[in-house]
Amino acid sequence: MLILSSPSGAGKTTLTRMLLQSKALDLTLSISVTTRARRSSEVEGIHYHFISRKQFESLRDTDALLEWAEVHGNFYGTPSEPLEAILGQGRDVLFDIDYQGARQVKQKAGTDVVSIFILPPTMRELRARLERRAEDPPEIIAKRLENARTEISHWAQYDYVLINDDLQRTFEDLLAIVTTERLRTPRLKEGLGAFVEGLLNEPGE
Numbered sequence: 172m173l174i175l176s177s178p179s180g181a182g183k184t185t186l187t188r189m190l191l192q193s194k195a196l197d198l199t200l201s202i203s204v205t206t207r208a209r210r211s212s213e214v215e216g217i218h219y220h221f222i223s224r225k226q227f228e229s230l231r232d233t234d235a236l237l238e239w240a241e242v243h244g245n246f247y248g249t250p251s252e253p254l255e256a257i258l259g260q261g262r263d264v265l266f267d268i269d270y271q272g273a274r275q276v277k278q279k280a281g282t283d284v285v286s287i288f289i290l291p292p293t294m295r296e297l298r299a300r301l302e303r304r305a306e307d308p309p310e311i312i313a314k315r316l317e318n319a320r321t322e323i324s325h326w327a328q329y330d331y332v333l334i335n336d337d338l339q340r341t342f343e344d345l346l347a348i349v350t351t352e353r354l355r356t357p358r359l360k361e362g363l364g365a366f367v368e369g370l371l372n373e374p375g376e
């Protein structure tokens with residue numbers, strides 16, 4: 172499970188898209204439910220499942236969410252069932268969730284989680300990116316900037332922290348992290364056990 176978090180506008184949606192487009196990585200996105208209104212660029216079932224507050228409460232109260240949080244005045248959560256199906260197929264899952272969700276997933280899934288926090292190069296650039304994205308009205312942008320400082324203050328709970336100045340460079344760092352994390356011994360254990368057994372049974376000449 173690979174978690175990407177950042178203050179709004181630092182670039183995690185863009186980087187998530189790049190990771191998902193990279194076919195060789197074979198990552199699957201965990202599609203969250205949210206009570207936030209859909210942006211014009213977003214598609215139901217691809218970026219989020221857009222649901223009502225009532226529907227959200229029903230999912231939350233029936234333990235259908237692995238984690239959930241209130242962010243910028245809206246509710247967001249990760250549905251457990253599709254996630255378990257993807258993990259059951261042995262696939263790696265990418266999460267675009269906030270620090271509260273990242274903490275809950277870490278608590279529940281422990282060592283199977285790698286978390287990355289994306290920082291903007293400056294607060295001025297963060298504002299400029301939110302304005303350039305032109306998806307939210309000024310009062311929503313103001314709220315996101317106001318929350319950015321709180322979100323940034325949680326950077327140290329993450330396994331990796333990247334400063335997203337040059338987009339391509341950040342993407343390459345992300346690729347390096349995924350590649351390296353996949354080579355860690357505990358993640359290779361099952362396949363490697365059989366390989367090593369075969370190796371030791373070879374006569375060697």
Ligand SMILES: Nc1nc2c(ncn2[C@@H]2O[C@H](COP(=O)(O)OP(=O)(O)O)[C@@H](O)[C@H]2O)c(=O)[nH]1
Nearest residue numbers: 179180203239240242247248249267268269272
């Ligand atoms: N805990 C949690 N946070 C989520 C989830 N889905 C999205 N978020 C976070 O909610 C925040 C707002 O996301 P969004 O409304 O798409 O705005 P954006 O960050 O400006 O693109 C971001 O920090 C997301 O990472 C979720 O399922 N759980």
Ligand SMILES: Nc1ncnc2c1ncn2[C@@H]1O[C@H](COP(=O)(O)OP(=O)(O)O)[C@@H](O)[C@H]1O
Nearest residue numbers: 179180181182183184185300304335336337338
């Ligand atoms: N490294 C970067 N340099 C310049 N602009 C960027 C960079 N990364 C992302 N952006 C732009 O900043 C805006 C916000 O990025 P987005 O991925 O939507 O952020 P988030 O999902 O973290 O809210 C978008 O318009 C995106 O194209």
